[in-house]
Amino acid sequence: MRKTTVGMVAVAVAASFTLTSGGASAATATGSSAKHTTTSRQGLAQTDLPTFIDPAGDLAANADRVNQSWYVTAHVTAGGHRYGFLAHYLSAGDAKQGRAGSSVSITDEDTGWYTDSDLVLPPQAGLSNKPGVDIHTDNISWTGDAKEMRLRAKVPEGIIDVTLRPRGHVLYNMGTGYFPMFGDARYPNHEYALPTVDTSGTLTLGGRTEKVRGQSWLDRQWGPLPDIASGDAWWAWMSLSLSNGDQISVWNQKLDRQNNFATILKPDGTQTVTEATLTPDRSTLWTSPTTGKSYPTRWKVTIPGEHAKLNVTVHAKDQELPNTGPRYEGSAGATGTYDHRPVTGSTYIEVTG
Structure with missing residues (x-):
């Protein structure tokens, strides 16, 4: 079992990452012990954690970066129903090559009803060079900064x-x-999340408008990747928000070998990097009638360092985005034990390959 609490050792950890990144890529996002920002009700507060990114500044698009992703998932209530929704913009490749994807989905977590809009676009279409988030496509309008954003998704x-x-x-x-x-x-990839985002507004379906209230998880990532379409590389990822207040980003990556880890954010701001496993229940595979690909609909999450054993089950089987991948982006719930105590939680699970 390997478990690292980020704090006193953060500078040493950051230095080791600089060496393994090949140098040039890491040099574009220099780590330091200078103060960096975290979010608060008043906007951005300060922390002493050394990082390779700027949470406020790096919300903006950067034409020199490849595979830029802005990803928000939510678990909200509206009209007496629980809904999950996703809005995701991904520009794969650079401005001359590749393509972009603009994806929106809604899942009724009570009934299993699901719908999506999954658009393929030219590379970096819909992005601007303005500060903060500024994305405009046929199904997403997303603007603002790390204090407040407005999202309209169709x-x-x-x-x-x-x-x-x-x-x-x-x-x-x-x-x-x-x-x-x-x-x-x-x-070399860079990724951070604003995992606690108060979310309010409206949801209009079938001509009926209901007030929305709940929580979102905003994830920002960029960096080079191998050709996922070849089938040689794949990943599964979860954004877990647990009833004990812990927020967890769990990666299960496979190229030449398995690479699994979890980053855990405690309510007091402490961050822990530790081993984790995402184990699919192959007996629950759902096969897409559109693409023929099969995806697990139940998973077991094990985090030995936290004495955590979680069962994750999707709220609807049909949550594939067929055009921008294809890939699975599933609203799901979690139950189990964590630090020997019962917990529940919400998540989205992303599966490629």
Whole structure:
């Protein structure tokens, strides 16, 4: 069992990541012991955690980065129902090559009803060079900064129109916001999350508008990747928000070898990097009638360092985004034990390959 609490050792950890990243890539996002920002109800507060990213500044698009992703998932109530919704913009490749994807989905977590809008676009279409988030596509309009954002996202049946207000602490993946994807120095990636985002507004479906209230998780990532379409590389990822207040980003990556880890954000801002496993229940595979791909609909999450054993089950089987991947983006619930105590939670699980 290997478990690292990020704090006193953060500078040493960051230095080791610089060495494994190949140098040049890490040099574009220098780690230091200078103060960095976390979110709060008043906007951005300060923390002494050394990181490789700036949570406020790095919300903006950067034309020099490859595979830029802005990803928000929510668990909200509206009209007496519990809903999950996703809005995701991904620009794969650079401005000259690749493509972009603009995806929106809504899941009724009570009934299992699901809908999506999954658009393929030219590379970096819909992005601007303005500060903060500024994304405009046919199904997503997303603007604002780390204090407050406005999101309007469309599906064939209606519109999500919400205000997003981050609070609490930033989750820095691997404790510094940098990690080699697949454990391979050829793929230096940067990722952080605003995991506690107060979400309010309206949800209009079938001409009926209901007030929305709940929580979102905003994830920001960029960095080179291998050709996922070849089938040689895949990953499963979860964003777990637990009833004990812990927020967890769990990665299960596979290229030449398995690379699994979890970054845990405690309510007091402490961050822990530790071993974790995501084990699919192959007896629960759902096969897409659109693409023919099969995805697990139940998973077991084990985090030995936290004495955690969680069962994750999707709220609807059909949550595939067929055009931008294809990939699975599933609203799900979690139950189990954590630190020997019962917990529940909400998550989205992303599965590629």
